[in-house]
Amino acid sequence: MMKVIIKSRTTTVVILLMLALALSLAPLFVLKGAEFGGSDEAGSQMVEQVTGGQYQPWAKPVMETIIGGKLSPEMETLFFCLQTGIGVGILAFCFGYLVARKKYAGGGAERNRINP
Amino acid sequence: MGYSKAERSVLTVLCVLALVLFLSRPAGAMHIMEGYLPPQYCVAWGVVCLPFLVLGVMSLRRTLKENRRLLILLAMSGAFIFVISSLKIPTFFGSSSHMTGTGLAAILFGVTSTSILGMIVLIFQAVMLAHGGITTLGANTFSMAIAGPMVAWFLFKAGNKLKVNRMVTIFIAAMFGDLFTYCVTSVQLALAYPSQVGGVAASAIKFLAVYAPTQVPLAIVEGILTVLIIMGLESISSGELAGLSSPKSAEPSADISFKKGKMEGENDESNN
Numbered sequence: 365m366m367k368v369i370i371k372s373r374t375t376t377v378v379i380l381l382m383l384a385l386a387l388s389l390a391p392l393f394v395l396k397g398a399e400f401g402g403s404d405e406a407g408s409q410m411v412e413q414v415t416g417g418q419y420q421p422w423a424k425p426v427m428e429t430i431i432g433g434k435l436s437p438e439m440e441t442l443f444f445c446l447q448t449g450i451g452v453g454i455l456a457f458c459f460g461y462l463v464a465r466k467k468y469a470g471g472g473a474e475r476n477r478i479n480p
Numbered sequence: 481m482g483y484s485k486a487e488r489s490v491l492t493v494l495c496v497l498a499l500v501l502f503l504s505r506p507a508g509a510m511h512i513m514e515g516y517l518p519p520q521y522c523v524a525w526g527v528v529c530l531p532f533l534v535l536g537v538m539s540l541r542r543t544l545k546e547n548r549r550l551l552i553l554l555a556m557s558g559a560f561i562f563v564i565s566s567l568k569i570p571t572f573f574g575s576s577s578h579m580t581g582t583g584l585a586a587i588l589f590g591v592t593s594t595s596i597l598g599m600i601v602l603i604f605q606a607v608m609l610a611h612g613g614i615t616t617l618g619a620n621t622f623s624m625a626i627a628g629p630m631v632a633w634f635l636f637k638a639g640n641k642l643k644v645n646r647m648v649t650i651f652i653a654a655m656f657g658d659l660f661t662y663c664v665t666s667v668q669l670a671l672a673y674p675s676q677v678g679g680v681a682a683s684a685i686k687f688l689a690v691y692a693p694t695q696v697p698l699a700i701v702e703g704i705l706t707v708l709i710i711m712g713l714e715s716i717s718s719g720e721l722a723g724l725s726s727p728k729s730a731e732p733s734a735d736i737s738f739k740k741g742k743m744e745g746e747n748d749e750s751n752n
Contacts, residue, residue: 377711384704387697391570410690411516411673421515425610435610443608444566447601451562458556462716 484642487652511620512665514606514613521672526618532626533599536592543589553713553720557585558597560709565601565624569698577694579702580661583654584709586629587636588721598625623664632657647707655703662691 427435435443483491517525543550564581571577585594599621605611612620632653639649670684678685713721 373711373715377708380704380708384701384708387701387704388569391572391574394572395570395574410687411669421513422519423515423613423615425514426607426614427610440609444568446608447566447604448563451559451564451566454555454559455563458552458559459712459716461552462713466716 483652484644511602511605511612511624512616512669514610514615516613517616517619517668517672519615521668522615522618524618525622525668529595529599529618529621529626532592532595533621536594536596539590539592540596543593547720549720553588553717554593554597556709556713557588557594558600560584561597561601562604564702564705565605569701571694571697573693575694577691577698579698579705580624580628580658581702581705582625582629582661583632583650583657583702583706586632586657587650587653587706587710591626591629591633594629595621595625598629619668620665623661623668627664628657628661630657631660647711650710651703651707654706655699658699658702659692659695662695663688666691 425435540554544554561581561584564579566578568576568578580598582594582598585597589597599617602612602617602620602624603614606613606617606620635656636649636653639652640646644652666687667680667684669687670680673683674680675683675686
């Protein structure tokens with residue numbers, strides 16, 4: 365199945381990581397001063413453009429209803445970080461668990477799976 | 481090498497599309513915002529999601545009942561979506577957006593299970609952040625947690641059948657799963673807001689123009705990250721992944737869970 369046997373796993377991982385980082389961070393340095401705005405707003409503006417006129421959203425975000433106003437950018441960062449944090453926490457815990465399990469189980473059955 | 485003829489043509493079309501669209505309008509977006517979809521569409525998309533979600537609950541329960549150890553992989557798949565969809569990433573088009581991260585779960589657990597994981601993330605974002613929305617939850621669940629994963633799962637299966645290098649397969653599956661999510665979002669918006677001149681199609685192109693340029697580079701990044709995490713999982717949790725790495729595994733329960741999706745009958749084929 366594995367026609368292309370990659371020489372070293374570590375090399376592949378490093379190359380792929382660098383590629384992902386480059387792809388996601390390079391624009392910051394290439395496009396100096398760009399706003400990198402967008403996200404949901406662009407799609408919503410498009411709705412207005414297509415319908416020709418001001419579209420009135422018929423519901424407001426839950427959080428805005430509760431606090432009675434727009435969520436400030438700082439608070440939005442807080443919640444985004446919370447989301448990342450929860451995810452990274454679980455991922456890190458599980459990876460740690462699995463790595464330790466492999467280490468202390470003596471390897472045995474867990475080994476020899478990759479590129480048999 | 482790894483690409484089939486069909487894949488290559490899809491890729492070409494997408495590249496051309498991305499280029500053309502890039503010239504027209506740079507912007508990025510993700511979910512449909514709260515209140516931006518007429519009520520009847522919200523209900524309709526919600527109803528479409530229901531069977532998947534119900535199947536998802538059943539599928540998850542069965543998976544965990546059969547093999548409790550898979551809980552850790554499930555948690556990681558969900559966490560991966562949490563992380564990936566919280567990171568807004570800049571692109572060369574001066575806009576930013578985030579990825580979906582649902583490819584991993586789709587590959588490991590199938591489409592219906594992924595729909596549950598994806599919806600949890602969408603609810604989190606809709607309630608805590610003004611991102612997506614409760615009214616548009618159905619539509620967003622369909623695009624991000626059902627349609628995208630479906631493409632990812634299908635491409636992964638196809639790649640396996642065609643004996644394409646597995647990492648390449650995973651990359652393609654995750655990447656196109658992500659891209660397809662945005663295609664569906666565009667169509668959803670277009671259905672609700674057909675253009676006065678060209679109807680739904682013209683409108684769909686317009687919405688695609690908003691999403692596509694931003695999403696193509698991000699889809700590539702998502703493909704890479706999914707490959708990386710599966711490489712990591714392979715080296716430390718091959719027991720759980722047994723069904724994924726070799727169908728002839730000594731762990732039948734893992735094998736079944738891996739097949740979840742809906743192809744229960746396919747088990748026999750891959751066990752040969």
